[in-house]
Amino acid sequence: MDILVIGSVAFDSIETPFGRGDDVLGGSATYFSTSASFFTGVQLVAVVGEDFPEEHRQFLTSRGVDLTGLQTCPGQTFRWKGRYGYDLNEAHTLETHLNVFETFHPQLPESYRQAKYVFLANIDPELQLEVLQQVERPQLIACDTMNFWIDGKRDALIRTLGHVDILVINEAEVRQLADEPNLVKASRAVLSMGPKTLVVKRGEYGVLVFTEHSIFSAPAYPLEEVFDPTGAGDTFAGGFMGYLAATNNLSDETIRKATVFGSVMASFTVEDFSLDRLRKLSWEDVEERFRRFQALTAFEGL
């Protein structure tokens, strides 16, 4: 099954203790699609400005990403500028220029409307709802969000969550959304808002997956070189959704394996700036690191 994703395609300018990149390819939909493309086809919905170069389109197309839904509008592409300190868990936003994103409304091409797997990356929940109104009978809807929308567009977000099967957000956002400091209690509260599965991203500490009857914990891969955490969350979501769509199976077992594939993909992204590590990645690399996750977590039972 292909996946429909809506999110941002952007230019990022990033400073970390290990180097910097200016106007490099970024954006939630970009990281998501590239990661998911290792597992399945992707239909992308986003907007760029007239400054968006052909080479980036060619890269995404070469990964099997359908760009029919990528609108080009007069003006500049969305730009984000951020800095990381040695605590690579937290990005400090220096500048955000929405540019063409400011007036964006998603228009799904006819060929996208039958999408069975849908991922609503972190954008205005009202735009997420506009997408849902245009897809006919999706089988699985997953979404991401952030503190900005939890705070500023809570009602629209709650409406979106009513349609969502899987919510993929950060630990602090779970607590904020539920207004509850205990993560387990907060997760139960979020599950009562609609999603049947909640994936809690904890940066370098990995991921917790809550369903009504089960909790699954996957670590992040301990890396000697973390250059740039930008896009790790969206890359995780791409691998996670990519595996679910490829297997077209939503059992608890498959969701667990998808979580590990998501963690594998994220562990590569942070090893280099922008999408540079994913550009060089082979399927053998992915399988090899999956096996390392097995070795990392294995212990004998009672």
Add this chain to the structure above:
Amino acid sequence: MDILVIGSVAFDSIETPFGRGDDVLGGSATYFSTSASFFTGVQLVAVVGEDFPEEHRQFLTSRGVDLTGLQTCPGQTFRWKGRYGYDLNEAHTLETHLNVFETFHPQLPESYRQAKYVFLANIDPELQLEVLQQVERPQLIACDTMNFWIDGKRDALIRTLGHVDILVINEAEVRQLADEPNLVKASRAVLSMGPKTLVVKRGEYGVLVFTEHSIFSAPAYPLEEVFDPTGAGDTFAGGFMGYLAATNNLSDETIRKATVFGSVMASFTVEDFSLDRLRKLSWEDVEERFRRFQALTAFEGL
């Protein structure tokens, strides 16, 4: 095999968002011994004042803890007062009164000197060295330490580490000891100081175990009720060392299983104040939670 432990026996006064306890039983050696006693016998070395009540001795004795090495000195028992906010990962020390600990020098009873398993809880590394001079041919030495000693008694600590097989410390302390922000690089550096195994405690995020050729990741158990994190690290160490000593096996497989048993024990301690949860704990509870750790982390391989 029995375990020899040296550390503190203390009265703690604790405030958390969920309640408070005044002058409750605490101390690293107390938590360690009680936890280890679910697996094996323990020989305790520590000091208390004349105010230490008989009921606490009776409790430890009832758990199979040998108190021959518990000195009673004129004066008051060590007291610690701390507060936790909603972020239960971090204790804010309000008061520390060393009292009888100030002039303490460990004197091992003759019956302790053959100890094969030794745990040096978080105390002055010079006292840790004094203990090592009094044990004859230990098979396994593990130790804990803290930022205060890494900063203030670095040379003595480095000497201690030269004798230590397993070091059990917090994530921030690994970075501080190695002066390196990347945890994997920092852990490699710490392993080069002597220990063959480094157990990195990450609070609610679990534990990473580094050896020369392997990394093992164990989550903390996600709990709906965390009342008091005091003693979680020492309780972990007690379960970890207790299982190693009980099996008298130091294979990688056994160390992994010991790590999970340590995590199981710690997950109980934080559910109530002081040692109250451990007082009521049965071996069936321990096994049942071990199985929950298996369910929490299991996923299908490739």
